[in-house]
Structures are given as structure tokens and as C-alpha cells.
Amino acid sequence: xxxxxxxxxxxxxxxxxxxxxxxxxxxxxxxxxxxxxxxxxxxxxxxxxxxxxxxxxxxxxxxxxxxxxxxxxxxxxxxxxxxxxxxxxxxxxxxxxxxxxxxxxxxxxxxxxxxxxxxxxxxxxxxxxxxxxxxxxxxxxxxxxxxxxxxxxxxxxxxxxxxxxxxxxxxxxxxxxxxxxxxxxxxxxxxxxxxxxxxxxxxxxxxxxxxxxxxxxxxxxxxxxxxxxxxxxxxxxxxxxxxxxxxxxxxxxxxxxxxxxxxxxxxxxxxxxxxxxxxxxxxxxxxxxxxxxxxxxxxxxxxxxxxxxxxxxxxxxxxxxxxxxxxxx
Numbered sequence: 001x002x003x004x005x006x007x008x009x010x011x012x013x014x015x016x017x018x019x020x021x022x023x024x025x026x027x028x029x030x031x032x033x034x035x036x037x038x039x040x041x042x043x044x045x046x047x048x049x050x051x052x053x054x055x056x057x058x059x060x061x062x063x064x065x066x067x068x069x070x071x072x073x074x075x076x077x078x079x080x081x082x083x084x085x086x087x088x089x090x091x092x093x094x095x096x097x098x099x100x101x102x103x104x105x106x107x108x109x110x111x112x113x114x115x116x117x118x119x120x121x122x123x124x125x126x127x128x129x130x131x132x133x134x135x136x137x138x139x140x141x142x143x144x145x146x147x148x149x150x151x152x153x154x155x156x157x158x159x160x161x162x163x164x165x166x167x168x169x170x171x172x173x174x175x176x177x178x179x180x181x182x183x184x185x186x187x188x189x190x191x192x193x194x195x196x197x198x199x200x201x202x203x204x205x206x207x208x209x210x211x212x213x214x215x216x217x218x219x220x221x222x223x224x225x226x227x228x229x230x231x232x233x234x235x236x237x238x239x240x241x242x243x244x245x246x247x248x249x250x251x252x253x254x255x256x257x258x259x260x261x262x263x264x265x266x267x268x269x270x271x272x273x274x275x276x277x278x279x280x281x282x283x284x285x286x287x288x289x290x291x292x293x294x295x296x297x298x299x300x301x302x303x304x305x306x307x308x309x310x311x312x313x314x315x316x317x318x319x320x321x322x323x324x325x326x327x328x329x
Contacts, residue, residue, distance in 0.1 A: 003089050003093065003094075003097065004097045004098060006080060006082070006087060006089070007078070007080075007089060007094050007097065007098060008098070008101075010078070010080045011101065011102075018078045018091075018094070018102075019078065019079045019080075020058070020059060020076050020077065020078060020079060020091065021076070021077045021078075021079040021088060022056065023056060023057040023058070023060060023074065023075070023076050023077070024038065024046075024053045024055070024056055025053065025054075025055040025056070025057055025064045025066070025073060025074050025119075026046050026050045026051040026052060026053045026054065026055075026066065027051050027052070027054055027055065027066070028049075028050060028051035028066070028067070029051065029127075029128070029235075029240075029243070029245060029249065030051060030052060030054045030123050030125075030127065031052060031054070031123060031124040031125050032052035032053060032054040032122060032123065032124065033054065033122040033123050033124045033159075033161050033220060033222060034122070034124070035122045035156050035157070035158070035159070035222045036053070036054075036055075036056050036120055036122045036222070038053060038056075049068075050066070050068065050069075054121055054122050054123050055119050055120065055121045055122070056119060056120045057074055057076065057117060057118075057119045058076070058117060058118045058119060058120075059076055059091060059114070059117050059118065060074055060075060060076045060091070060117035060119075060229075061075065061076070061090075061091055061092035061095060061113065061114045061117070061229060062074055062075070062117055062229045062230065062231060063075055063231070064231055065231040065232070065252070072090070074231070075090055075091070075092055076090070076091040076092075076117075077089065077090055077091065078090070078091055078094055091114070092114075095113055095114055096113075099113060099114075114229065115144075115228060115229045115312065116226060116227060116228055116229050116312055116313045117226075117227065117229055118224065118225060118226040118227065118313075118315070119224075119225050119227070120156075120222060120223065120224055120225075121218070121222070121223050121225060122222040122223070123161065123218070123220055124161050124162055124220060125161070125162050125163060125220060125240065125241050125243075126162070126163040126165070126166075126167075126217055126218065126219050126220055126240060126241070127217055127218045127240070128217060128235045128236070128237035128238075128240050128245050128249075129167055129193050129194060129197060129215055129216070129217040129235075129236050129237040130215065130216070130217070130233050130234060130235045130236055130237065131212075131213060131214065131215050131216075131233065131234050131236060131268055131269055132145070132146035132147070132148065132210075132212045132213075132230070132232060132233050132234075133145055133146065133212060133213075133230075133232045133233070133234065133253055133268060134212040134213045134268070134270060135212070137253075137267075137268050138212075138230065138232050138253065140255050141232070141253045141254070141255060143230055143231075143232045143253065144228060144229065144230040144232075145212040145228060145230060145232070146212055146227060146228050146230040146231070146232050146233070147209075147210065147211045147212045147227065147228050147310055147312055147313075148210050148225050148226070148227035148228070149207060149208070149209050149210065149225065149226050149227070149285070149307035149309075149310060149313065149314075149315065150166075150207045150208045150209075150210060150218070150223050150224070150225055150307075151206075151207035151223065151224045151225075151285070151306040151307055151315065151317070152202055152203065152204045152205065152206060152207060152221045152222070152223055152224075153204065153205075153222065153224055153317070154204040154205050156222045157204045157221050157222050160202075160220060160221060161219070161220025161221065162220050162241070163219050163220045163241075164201065164202045164219050164220050164221050165199040165200060165201050165202060165219045166199060166200055166202055166208065166216060166217060166218050166219040167194055167197040167198065167199045167200075167215075167216065167217035168197070168198070168199075168200060168208065168210075168214070168215070168216050168217075168279055168283070169197060169198075169214060169215055169216075169273065169274040169275065169276065169279050170196050170197055170215060170274040170275050171196055171197060171198060171275070172275050172276075172277045173275070174196045174274075174275055176266050176271070178196055179193070179196065179236075179266050179269070180262040180263070180265075180266055182196070182236070183236065183250070183262050183265055183266070184262060185238070186238045186247050186250060187238070187247055188238075189238070189239060190238060190239040191237065191238040191239070193236050193237045193238075194217070194237065197215065197217070199217075199219075200280070200284075202219050202221045204221065205287060206284065206285060206286050206287065207224075207284075207285040207287075207306055207307060208283050208284060208285060209283045209285060209307070209308075209309050209310060210283070211270065211273065211310070212228075212270070213268070213269055213270025213273055213274075214269075214270060214273050214274060214283075215236060215269065215274055217237065217240075224306075224307075224315070226307050226313040226314070226315045227312075227313065228312045228313070232252075232253040233249075233252065233253065234249075234250055234251070234252065234253060234254065234265070234268055235249040235250050235252075236250065250265070251265075254268075285306065285307060285308060285309070287304045287305065287306050287317075288304055288305040288308065289302070289303075289304045290303045290304055290305060290316065291303045298321070298324065299321050299324070300320070300321060300324040300325065300326055301318060301319060301320045301321060301324060301326035301328075302318075302319045302321075303316060303317070303318050303319075303328065304316065304317055
């Protein structure tokens with residue numbers, strides 16, 4: 001039985017549902033927060049030189065852009081049990097073989113494949129102030145732009161970590177010369193980029209919309225993140241809580257002839273979005289109730305939009321209360 005036949009059989013037997021294997025991703029510049037339900041002894045299972053495992057990716061056809069990583073890191077596998085054997089087939093291959101069945105003919109015709117995925121990321125410390133490239137700049141390194149959304153699930157944030165605040169954008173009145181000065185000082189220690197920004201305290205049950213081009217330094221809450229199918233970024237901060245960030249991560253997705261061009265690096269930013277004085281009003285997501293159902297005084301379920309406002313993705317949260325059932329239309 002070839003892979004397509006095996007996929008068709010599995011899809012039919014499971015009423016249109018594929019079971020995906022867990023998909024763990026390390027980051028060399030991160031300290032895991034320990035809230036991913038991964039055994040503590042496995043947080044550095046891939047070797048300390050690869051970094052701690054702080055991310056779990058869902059339904060991904062995108063390779064994690066990590067140095068010294070295996071070719072399938074970040075890619076999701078469909079997990080198929082066949083009698084006494086287990087077969088794993090890349091979701092990416094499955095969509096290439098039968099995307100019309102999985103995504104539908106309209107999606108395949110318009111987009112050519114699965115153009116987003118989601119993840120949990122879980123860090124004990126804040127991440128560096130960084131930016132994800134817009135399409136214009138991502139295309140120059142044969143990649144796609146990366147907008148993303150954040151949601152902080154109350155169910156998994158039993159502790160806030162070391163810094164439950166996120167820096168977003170730049171202070172109104174900041175100039176491009178201010179940012180270029182920070183980038184010029186990248187190898188001199190703390191380049192002071194956070195002095196040009198402000199932090200917002202994170203609240204479980206809320207989230208942020210982070211379009212490509214907007215600087216952000218995610219805080220230490222476990223975060224659910226739907227995003228476009230890309231792994232491009234540029235780190236603008238040189239030191240985070242005493243941990244140095246190599247300059248290679250500033251210019252990871254920059255053409256070779258632009259790696260020392262400060263004007264090009266600043267141009268990666270969506271400038272107006274970064275100095276927007278209404279950043280909170282335009283990007284904070286508080287959750288929008290969709291439907292809840294109660295019967296005989298007992299709440300059965302609650303459904304709400306948690307990520308919205310982007311063209312590339314959206315997300316809902318469904319809570320089914322203990323002892324209850326939910327039929328979602």
C-alpha cells in the first residue's frame with residue numbers, strides 16, 4: 001500500500017480526522033518554562049547545544065529555521081497505526097498528494113497548500129525585542145512574511161515566569177536614527193533598544209495581534225500562537241537578562257550584501273505601526289464570546305474568538321465544562 005492509499009484509508013477510518021505526532025522544537029536562545037506538559041528530563045533531550053525545548057508546533061508544513069537542525073524539525077507527521085506497526089507520513093507530503101481532500105479544492109487553487117500553523121511557546125524568561133519580516137523583505141531571502149497572533153491560555157499559565165510583560169513597538173517620537181544607533185552598538189553589550197519601547201503586563205485570557213514588521217519582545221507567559229507559515233525573524237536586542245544574542249540572529253534573514261546596511265535593517269520595520277500611539281487599541285485582543293450554552297442551571301460549554309483581525313489566520317477557544325458535552329455547529 002503506497003502512502004496515498006494509506007492516507008485515504010486512515011482518513012476514511014477516522015471520519016476525516018488525521019492524528020498528528022507531537023512536534024517539539026528547541027530554540028538555542030531560550031530557557032524553557034516547563035508548562036508544555038513535557039517531562040522535565042526531556043527539556044534538553046536534543047542536547048544542550050541545540051537549546052531547550054520551548055515550543056510545540058501544531059499542523060505544520062514549515063521547517064523550523066534552526067542552525068544544525070534535522071531536515072524535518074518543525075514538520076508535523078501524521079501518525080498511523082497499522083496492526084502492530086506504526087507509520088509516519090509528513091503532513092506536508094499528505095497535502096502534496098491529496099490537498100484537495102484535506103484542505104479543499106478552493107484553498108489549494110488559491111493558496112497552493114497549507115499557509116499557516118500554530119504553536120505553543122513557553123519561556124521562563126522574556127525573548128529579545130525582534131521583528132518578523134514583511135513579504136517584501138522575506139522574498140529577498142526566498143521566504144514568506146510572518147504575521148502572528150498571541151493568546152495566553154489561563155489553563156496553562158499557573159505561573160507567570162520571570163517577566164510576564166511584553167515590549168511592543170517603539171515609543172512615539174522615536175526616530176530611525178535612534179534605532180540605527182542601537183543596531184550600530186549591537187556588539188558592544190546591551191544596545192539599549194528597550195529604552196525606545198514600552199512593556200505591557202500580560203493577562204491570561206487576552207492576546208495581541210502582531211503583524212509582520214512590528215517589533216515585539218514576548219514575555220514569559222505560555223503563549224498560543226497561530227501564524228503564517230514562515231520562520232523568519234531579525235533580533236534587534238543584543239542582551240536579554242544577561243544572555244547575549246549573537247549578531248547572526250540580527251541578520252539571519254538579510255541578503256549577504258545588506259548585513260552591514262543599517263538603513264536596510266531599519267527598513268525591515270513597518271515604521272508607522274511601530275510608533276503608533278494607539279498600539280493597545282489596535283492590537284490588544286480581549287476575546288469575543290461566540291456562543292455559550294447552559295441547561296438546567298449547568299453551563300455546558302463556552303466558545304469565543306481569541307485571535308482575530310488577520311487575513312492569514314484566526315482562532316477560537318472552546319471550553320467544555322466538567323461532565324458536559326458540546327455539539328458545535
